[in-house]
Structures are given as structure tokens and as C-alpha cells.
Amino acid sequence: MSSDLPGFASLGRWLNDPDNWLGSGGLLAHLREHLAFTVVIVLVAALIAIPAGIWMGHTGKGILLAGGFANALRAVPALGLLILLIVELSPHIHSRTGVGNLLAPGALPYFIPAALVLVILAVPPMLTNTYAGIQAVDPRAADAARGAGMSPLQVALRVEIPCAMPLILAGLRSATLQVIASLTVAAYAPLVGGLGRLIVDGQQNLIDPSLGYPAMLGAGITVAVLALVADGAFALAGRYVISPGVSGRRIRGRGTAAPQQSTLTES
Amino acid sequence: MTALWDYLRDNHAEIQSWAVTTLWLSLLPLLAGLALALPAGWLAARHAWTRDTLLALSGALYTIPSLVLFLVLPELLGTRILSAVNVGVALTIYVFALLVRTITDALTAVPSELLAAATAIGHSNLQRLWAVQLPVATPVIAAGLRVAAVSNVSLISVASIIGVSQLGQLFTLGESTETLTPIVLGLIFFVVLAFLYDGAILALTRVLTPWRKAARP
Incomplete structure (x- = not known):
């Protein structure tokens, strides 16, 4: 077997040409779109999943249903769902408006199904992690807070959510990584930008030195680097967002270690 | 419903060949990934330094999007870009990355009294691993395998974006x-x-761990 492609050397040449980085069709413009879409989609999914997960963990309602649904959804291929929604929804969306330099005019009928699929995929990991985190909170801690005179809202905000934070953050992290990766699949929808655009369009003419396989490789590696950077950013964020009392980190200046809580590790 | 049957009948030759590729792509990476992850997980559970390296490596591998692997692998393996081998290798990498962590955790979680008892009745390290550690860890490993199998199946169709023939071509x-x-x-x-796959792994786990039936209500 031999490769039918221009090799890694062509990637070096591609990366050395500033034209491939700059401009409206360049790597940086696609990276900016990729970032913007990721932030918007994760935010929308988090606004649905985290409050719902907190409520479910707090009341114990709907957990069986949501757990089963999340499991079943894992079996649904993203590409199939995307194409189903494109064929079903796109003809009914008539808006031609674009959004600044993120969405070209006419892209909306394809962006809406694509964003919908990604939100659907991003909700389950956040939802299941959030309710699992809230449920795993030591009931004695919540009881003590109630005994100390906290209102139910205060118990949720000041005891349950901080204690569940490692798991909530882990859910947010896996949802974000999933969206970063799946956006490349979403580029199968016409006119939807992001780094996947270079990957999908590159197949038109694989041997094209600026838009072919080198561009696919360049965009692909950028996606992988973006995912690794996001992963690192979440690990770093955990140091600030998770209370030292929960994570068991040393509290600076006091020299005493907080008690280890082994039950709250990421799932 | 009849439309589905008609479509299936009219295109059965093509669909059948896609289905065969899809079955291979769902099965072989699962077995290969498990076969690679077992020794790696065993190593990671035994030595702290290999644990950190292996878990960091598998975490990073799992972060790489599938479409990217499908594109980069032909360069590294010398395969053609439309070859299903790329997809198989990529899925093997994911199964390995997912299972290394699960197997490490599962083997580490085996109670130390149990290991001490096995040593006391004269088991060698290898016998202990085979007769005690692996059976006790089986339910946890199987749970990881179920996740890997299901997510593998849903990843296969992504290969259709670059035109690798399998059932994703239907999309x-x-x-x-x-x-x-x-x-x-x-x-x-x-x-x-x-x-x-989910049901088969679940059923296999029940067969492999008959002692758990007694504990089940």
C-alpha cells in the first residue's frame, strides 16, 4: 500500500505561506469561527443542562429518564442526525441574514440544524455529571447547612453546587471537547464555517497545494491542538473554581491539607 | 415502513457490502484496543510512574477528534486516504485510550486483603492476576467496554465525510x-x-461473573 497524497512536506510548505493563515479563507479566520461557535453552543447547552441537572440532583426527579436518554443518545451517529435535520429543517428556514463575519448570508438554514445537533450532543454529559455531582453531596453537609439556618437556595448555592463543582466542571469539559471535535463533522453542512470547512472542502481537489490535503492536515492538527489547549484550560480553571476544601489542595499560607474527598473524582 | 423495505431490497448489494465493512470496523478495533489496554492497564496499576505517563498519553489521544485521525493516519501508515484501515486504527486508538484508564482503575480497586489472601494460598503474581484480579475487575472493565463499543459504532459513520465506504454512506x-x-x-x-454490542457485552459479563448472580436481588 502506498499513500496517494501529497505528504507531510506539503504541510510544511502550506504552513510557511502567510496567505494560508490570513484573509477570510485563512486558517486564523476559520479558527476564530470555530472558537466562536464552540463558545455559543457550549453556553446554550450549559444554560439548559446545568440548571436542569441541579434541579434533578436536588429533587431526585427525572434521573432515570435522563440517564436512559443520555445513554441512548450516545448510540446515535452525529453525522446521521445532522443530515436528517438538514434534509428536514433547512427547506423551512428562509432567513438569508448573515451574522457579521461569522455566518455568511444564506448560511442560517444550515447553521441552525448543525448547532442544534451539537447542542443535543453537548447536553447529556453536562446533565448527567451535574445531577450525579449534586446527588453525591454528603447529606450531612446539606443538613448541617440547613441546621445553621440557610434557606434552600443558600444550601444549593453555597453547599451543594460548590461540592458538586468537580463533576460539573468535568461535564462542561467533556461537552466542550465534544463540540470542538463535532464541529468538524458539522462542516458537512454547506456554508457552515469553522476549521471543519477546510477539511470538508479540501477533498474537492486533494492535490491542491493551498486548499487540498495540506489544508485538511493543517486544519485537522489545529483542531487537535485546540482540543488539547481547551483540556488544559479546564484543568487550570479547576484550580480556581473548585474550593480547596473539596479538591483537597493545600491552602496556601496555612500549611494544612484539607481533608481528602475521594468520592468526588471525575467520572 | 414499506419505503424502508423497498429501499433495502433495491439496494441490498451495496448495503450488504457497507454493512460487512461496518461490522468489521465495530468489532476488530474493540478487540485490538482491549488486547492492548489490558497489559498497559496492568502496568499502570502496578507502577506509579507508568500510571501517570500512560494516563496522560491516553487522555491526550482521546482528545484528538476522529476526523483528524482519519486524515493524519494515511500519512503515518502509508495507507490510501479512502482505506478503511485508517478508520480501524483510529477506533483502536480510542478504545485503547478509554480502556487504559478503566482497567487501571478497576485493577487498583481490587481489595488488598483479597490479593494478600491469594498470595497466602500460594498464587504467583501471574496466577493472582488471572484468577483473582481480572475476574474481580471484570464488571468495571465491561462497563468501560460498553461505552467504548457504543461510541465506536457512532464514530464509524464520520468516515463518510472523507468518503470511506461503510453504512454511513447512507447518510x-x-x-x-x-x-x-x-x-x-x-x-x-x-x-x-x-x-x-451493549447487550452482548452485558450478557457476556453475566456469564463470566456467575458469582454476582447470588448477590443480585
């Missing part, structure tokens, strides 16, 4: 012809396949 075909039938048929195929 791209439906898109280009703007017909719903192949898309729905494809979704049914993949979801049913995922559930079959």
Missing part, C-alpha cells in the same frame, strides 16, 4: 439526493448495532 447519499429513506435506515442500522 451522505440521503443528503445528496435529499431523500429521507436512506438517512432513517442508516440511523436504525447504527443504533441497533450499538444496542446489540
Whole structure:
């Protein structure tokens, strides 16, 4: 077997040409779109999943249903769902408006199904992690807070959510990584930008030195680097967002270690 | 419903060859990934320094998007870009990355009294691993395997974006012809396949761990 492609050397040449980085069709413009879409989609999914997960963990309602649904959804291929929604929804969306330099005019009928699929995929990991985190909170801690005179809202905000934070953050992290990766699949929808655009369009003419396989490789590696950077950013964020009392980190200046809580590790 | 049957009948030759590729792509990476992850997980559970390296490596591997691996692997392996081998290798990498962590955790979680008892009745390290550690860790490993199998099946169709032939072609075909039938048929195929793996691994776990039946209510 031999490769039918221009090799890694062509990637070096591609990366050395500033034209491939700059401009409206360049790597940086696609990276900016990729970032913007990721932030918007994760935010929308988090606004649905985290409050719902907190409520479910707090009341114990709907957990069986949501757990089963999340499991079943894992079996649904993203590409199939995307194409189903494109064929079903796109003809009914008539808006031609674009959004600044993120969405070209006419892209909306394809962006809406694509964003919908990604939100659907991003909700389950956040939802299941959030309710699992809230449920795993030591009931004695919540009881003590109630005994100390906290209102139910205060118990949720000041005891349950901080204690569940490692798991909530882990859910947010896996949802974000999933969206970063799946956006490349979403580029199968016409006119939807992001780094996947270079990957999908590159197949038109694989041997094209600026838009072919080198561009696919360049965009692909950028996606992988973006995912690794996001992963690192979440690990770093955990140091600030998770209370030292929960994570068991040393509290600076006091020299005493907080008690280890082994039950709250990421799932 | 009849539309699905008609479509299936009219295109059975093509669908059959796609289905065969899809079955291979769902099965072989699962077995290969498990076979690679078992020794790696055992190593990581035994030595702290290998644990940190292996878990960091598998975490990083799992972060790489599938489409990217499908694209980079032909360069590294010297395969053609449309070859299903790339997809198989990529899926093997994911199964390995997922299972290394699960197997490490599962083996580490085996109670130390149990290991001490096994040593006391004269088991060597290898006997202890085979007769005590692995059976006790089986339910946890199987749970990881179920996740890997199901997510593998749903990842296979991503390869259709770069045109590797398997059942995901039903999706791209439906898109280009703007017909719903192949898309729905494809979704049914993949979801049913995922559930079959899930059920098969669950059933196999029950057979392999008969002592748990007694504990089950």
C-alpha cells in the first residue's frame, strides 16, 4: 500500500505561506469561527443542562429518564442526525441574514440544524455529571447547612453546587471537547464555517497545494491542538473554581491539607 | 415502513457490502484496543510512574477528534486516504485510550486483603492476576467496554465525510439526493448495532461473573 497524497512536506510548505493563515479563507479566520461557535453552543447547552441537572440532583426527579436518554443518545451517529435535520429543517428556514463575519448570508438554514445537533450532543454529559455531582453531596453537609439556618437556595448555592463543582466542571469539559471535535463533522453542512470547512472542502481537489490535503492536515492538527489547549484550560480553571476544601489542595499560607474527598473524582 | 423495505431490497448489494465493512470496523478495533489496554492497564496499576505517563498519553489521544485521525493516519501508515484501515486504527486508538484508564482503575480497586489472601494460598503474581484480579475487575472493565463499543459504532459513520465506504454512506447519499429513506435506515442500522454490542457485552459479563448472580436481588 502506498499513500496517494501529497505528504507531510506539503504541510510544511502550506504552513510557511502567510496567505494560508490570513484573509477570510485563512486558517486564523476559520479558527476564530470555530472558537466562536464552540463558545455559543457550549453556553446554550450549559444554560439548559446545568440548571436542569441541579434541579434533578436536588429533587431526585427525572434521573432515570435522563440517564436512559443520555445513554441512548450516545448510540446515535452525529453525522446521521445532522443530515436528517438538514434534509428536514433547512427547506423551512428562509432567513438569508448573515451574522457579521461569522455566518455568511444564506448560511442560517444550515447553521441552525448543525448547532442544534451539537447542542443535543453537548447536553447529556453536562446533565448527567451535574445531577450525579449534586446527588453525591454528603447529606450531612446539606443538613448541617440547613441546621445553621440557610434557606434552600443558600444550601444549593453555597453547599451543594460548590461540592458538586468537580463533576460539573468535568461535564462542561467533556461537552466542550465534544463540540470542538463535532464541529468538524458539522462542516458537512454547506456554508457552515469553522476549521471543519477546510477539511470538508479540501477533498474537492486533494492535490491542491493551498486548499487540498495540506489544508485538511493543517486544519485537522489545529483542531487537535485546540482540543488539547481547551483540556488544559479546564484543568487550570479547576484550580480556581473548585474550593480547596473539596479538591483537597493545600491552602496556601496555612500549611494544612484539607481533608481528602475521594468520592468526588471525575467520572 | 414499506419505503424502508423497498429501499433495502433495491439496494441490498451495496448495503450488504457497507454493512460487512461496518461490522468489521465495530468489532476488530474493540478487540485490538482491549488486547492492548489490558497489559498497559496492568502496568499502570502496578507502577506509579507508568500510571501517570500512560494516563496522560491516553487522555491526550482521546482528545484528538476522529476526523483528524482519519486524515493524519494515511500519512503515518502509508495507507490510501479512502482505506478503511485508517478508520480501524483510529477506533483502536480510542478504545485503547478509554480502556487504559478503566482497567487501571478497576485493577487498583481490587481489595488488598483479597490479593494478600491469594498470595497466602500460594498464587504467583501471574496466577493472582488471572484468577483473582481480572475476574474481580471484570464488571468495571465491561462497563468501560460498553461505552467504548457504543461510541465506536457512532464514530464509524464520520468516515463518510472523507468518503470511506461503510453504512454511513447512507447518510451522505440521503443528503445528496435529499431523500429521507436512506438517512432513517442508516440511523436504525447504527443504533441497533450499538444496542446489540451493549447487550452482548452485558450478557457476556453475566456469564463470566456467575458469582454476582447470588448477590443480585
